[in-house]
Amino acid sequence: MFEGLTALPADPILGLSAAYKADTNPNKVDLGVGVYKDEQGNTPVLRAVKQAEQAYFNTENTKVYIGPPGSAAANTLLQNLIFGADHAAIKANRVRTIQTPGGCGSLRDAAELIKKANPSATVWVSDPTWANHIPLLGNAGLAIKTYPYYDHASKSVNFDAMMETLSKVGKGDLVLLHGCCHNPCGADLNQTQWQAVAQLALKNGFTPFIDMAYQGFGEGLEQDAYGVRLMANTVPELIVSSSCSKNFGLYRERAGALSIVYASAADADKGQSNLFSVVRGMYSMPPNHGSAIVETILGSATLTAEWHQELAEMRDRIKALRALLNKKLIEKGAPGDFNFIEQQSGMFSFLGINKAQVQSLVQDYSIYLVDSSRINIAGISLTNVDYLAESIVAVLK
């Protein structure tokens, strides 16, 4: 049966992690895998999560099945976090949210629902986009095409080229947008650009599909939801995949949500029943623990305040590191302008160096990053930033 399979190459990012672990250089720096890290290089369990887990442990009284949509209370709390409790689409009873196994589960559930609704739909993704978007959506059988997004020369969004391509996308197709903190490029749409894309979606009839994996990591919980909320106010239909992996630090617990804004409450009920059937056919129901922790935190004013504080700590640290790396590169005489690192948002940016320079950073300096030159800003620390900046300058000269 399995003899005929051909072995596939290992994920390059996992190979990079293994090489980092095996490296004995005391100065080694890991800028590879996309998880938040503190000054010591750890990804600790958040304080609010620990407290919520304790409270949940003391009160949990059953392990009985939870059903395909997960906890209704958790879904409402997350929906309010994403759209704002007073959003007109929520008031009109046009929004439905289900709990999913992380952001990935949400993206895949959405893809399966799209496939049911319109088997010939094409999803337009940004060039570049998060690599896993392709299998998550494509393996459901959807066609995928790309629209221009990041301009490597100007280190910013090539908005004219993006709009030019999207102007040809019409009804029945979808445009995948990163809600905030674009992975991998760190360049986000500004508010005027969001407005223009929303108007184009309204005019042409394509369905926006927003992946929001980093709410709270950019400018703040409310600010980062600007695009989602505007879009939900503008177009009749919208898909939002969200994740609690980064902002709640719940990575391995697999907590996320899929929210869909439908054109009417009647469509919402139909869509929801189809989504339940999608979920049943793939994993029956989502895992409970991560979502129960989110529900416990968002259901408690004290724990929510603690979580807001921790989220701000993570966000402020990333912002400070962006500014610090730029400053150190200037101080050490780096050729070129790295101000874009400070301007961009979230955990990622492309350094903008070539493959040979990346290879030199890895092999000669034990600084681990992927070939595209994407760096995880959270892997920088006050201790390693000088060495990092000096090494970048060295490979650039």
Ligand code: PMP
């Ligand atoms: N979308 C993007 C853009 C991401 O970067 C990630 C996590 N790396 C996800 C979705 C999904 O994350 P998870 O399934 O771990 O919640």
